[in-house]
Amino acid sequence: MAEGREIEERVDLEEDNYMEEIDDDVEEQLDEDGEDDAGDAHAEENVEEEFEDSKPEGSQKDQSPEADRSLANSNPAEDEQKPTASVNEEEKEKHAQLLSLPPHGSEVFIGGLPKDVMEDELRDLCETIGEIFELRLMKDRDTGESKGFAFVAFKSKEVARKATEELRSKDYKGKTLRCSISETKNRLFIGNVPKNLTEDEFRKIIEEVGPGVEVIELIKDPQTPTRNRGFAFILYYNNACADYSRQKMLNANFKLDGHTPTVSWADPKGTPPDHSPAAAGQVKALYVKKHT
Structure with missing residues (x-):
């Protein structure tokens, strides 16, 4: 029994250390616009309303029980392929529609x-x-x-x-x-990224979420180059592409290697964005993510 209690205490200690490590991941963003122009604020509001239909239209889980029963006696391979093909076609069409819109800065x-x-x-x-x-x-x-x-x-x-x-x-x-x-938003901040994810692994996940990914900044840990610091910035072709991916990543079912990410807008500068780790250190908002 004494040995069992010793193991439990060791596990508790490791969990406490892990929570402290996550708490240290306090990352910052900058709203570089700083303009009080009511027009620009109203523009961003209107752009988000215009692309409200960019939200994902549901997954296979939304299919009715009747539809499932109608396929019960068919070929199992066809059961998987038909709905998936349909969803893929819808996604491709939506992606093409978003990419046909004017680019950021137009x-x-x-x-x-x-x-x-x-x-x-x-x-x-x-x-x-x-x-x-x-x-x-x-x-x-x-x-x-x-x-x-x-x-x-x-x-x-x-x-x-x-x-x-x-x-x-x-x-x-x-x-x-x-x-x-007009500075519409086209840059996202992603927090609570698993620190063991490589840049290639992270890029693959992000590019599968939505179209128009132009620049991905997965900020590396300067002390341990093989690990990231738990957050990233993603620049998209236009606001519509960024908002589409933002909505999909805000879905409770979306995970990054089992982690639920923090997703929010990261305002670009009035001049071309500075894609450097130094730029990521400027303060817009404070994000603290704890594991319980």
Whole structure:
């Protein structure tokens, strides 16, 4: 009996040490925008609403018992392949749809608009610069009156940059316009990553979740290069791809080698993101993950 108690005490000690190790994994992010522009905040809200349908549409577990019974006497291989093939086709179609949307950096914010400006007038102004994917003139919900700003998504980043040059400080109907690239979110923070996962293993998991993965930063442990520090940053092609993957990774069934990850937005800088470990150390929010 004394030997049994000694083993239990040793196990408890090892668990306590493991919890302390996890508690030390306090990682930080930076909201580098820092802008109080109500327009940009509203833009991010609208973009998330637009791509609400990017959430996963369910898994095979959602199939009805009747559907299961109808396949009970068929070939077992067909039972597995048919639903899987169907899901894969739906996923491929959704991925293609997300990748067909304009890339990050192709939307501009236009402020200082006359309150009586019409959407068609604004469209005419912007189409002289380049092809438009979408235009949203923001209006008061109660009065329907223009709020004096809009968001215009062009087909490419190059046209968006051209728009900022041509519309910034432009005189339009007695008003001086403001124009800048709209910083929609396209970068995710992933916490509680198993420290023994290699970069290749982590990349394979992430790329299977959703499309548009451009840069993966699995932050390495400087003391033990063969291990990671338990968190990562992922940069996506556009907001739609990032939000689709974010929703899938927030699903309770999604695991990283048995671990439930922490998933949140990591705001990009106003300039091209700095993909370096030093950039990961800047503070936006504090995340503490404990195992109980």
